[in-house]
Amino acid sequence: MSTTPILQFGTSRFLQAHADLFVSDSLARGEALGPITVVQSSGEATRGRRLQALTAPEGFPVRIEGIEAGRPVQRIERVTSIRHGLSTATDWPEIVRIAAQEAEIILSNTSDAGWVPQREDDEPRFHQAMSYPAKLTQLLLARFRAEGRRLTIMPTELVARNGDKLRERVFELARPLAPGLADWIAESVIFANSLVDRIVSEPLEPAGAVAEPYALWAVEEQPGLVLPCQHAALTQVSDLNRIERMKLHILNLGHSYLVAGWLAEGGAGSPLVREKLADPAVRADLESLYAHEVLPVFAAAGYGDAADYVATTLDRFANPFLAHRLSDIAQNHAEKLHRRIGAFLHWGAALGVTVPQPRLLRVLATAEQAP
Structure with missing residues (x-):
């Protein structure tokens, strides 16, 4: 299995037409960290077909339609940045390995429900019913035990100060899990605040999406931050x-x-x-x-x-x-x-x-x- 420095939670059409497309474009220019492993975290078996389509060698299409520089545009771009598709319900050990050993960035765009605290969040070991922040904390625990290097966590959910809010919840969950874990997270894990903007109007089956030309991925600057790629739509800002x-x-x-x-x-x-x-x-x-x-x-x-x-x-x-x-x-x-x-x-x-x-x-x- 090839190395993937970007571990992505979420298979949404938004991510397909946003982060996945940007990394694909940047890989072609040699300006990305590397390819992506996508994780489907809900465990829904019906999405297995999408996972397979996301990792097809020929990629999947993103249809760009709209107004650009005052003129109508229609074009198709192909996304080839996703190497592997895994599910937390069936592939958790491999997800843990990648998170502990390979990942330099963990990015996410999960559903609103995925951030809601669950009763299982307080379990000492992974449970499929855990919320996304709890699953992430389990992965950070594995990286801590493996003495892993620094890591950037980059949520793209439409939550104000999304990195700050995710860090706060992760600290709550980490403190009782293992001595020293919370201190290691404070020193070695960067939680990035970001804002994303692109209208992705409809999905394509089995994978792909229709999106407007406009796209923005603004990430708030902080020391040690690692970005997944260099792209015109991805910008660091001092004031989000x-x-x-x-x-x-x-x-x-x-x-x-x-x-x-x-x-x-x-x-x-x-x-x-x-x-x-x-x-x-x-x-x-x-x-x-x-x-x-x-x-x-x-x-x-x-x-x-x-x-x-x-x-x-x-x-x-x-x-x-x-x-x-x-x-x-x-x-x-x-x-x-x-x-x-x-x-x-x-x-x-x-x-x-x-x-x-x-x-x-x-x-x-x-x-x-x-x-």
């Missing part, structure tokens, strides 16, 4: 909060603003974001909102690149191939309005911004009536 604010208060804010307009009209049908943007009046209103009510706040905060992010966001919204429905975005709409618009208005006020923001205030006022 900056990128999180732009995503939340430009892209996500725009989504919720469009949803609010649709609901105000009665919420009929199931329109796509791109269909709304095709209406000149809707697009002009959104562009005006960004220019007059949103960008002044970012300017006051010193975000000189916010205008470029707005332009990219409008391209993403107008993607002629993406099936992104307002009815999907409308889920938990009231909560989203408070996080995306209410928090933005508070931020602007704290910065001393006094420009009129009537549309944002009007939309926020509907939060109590939102579905």
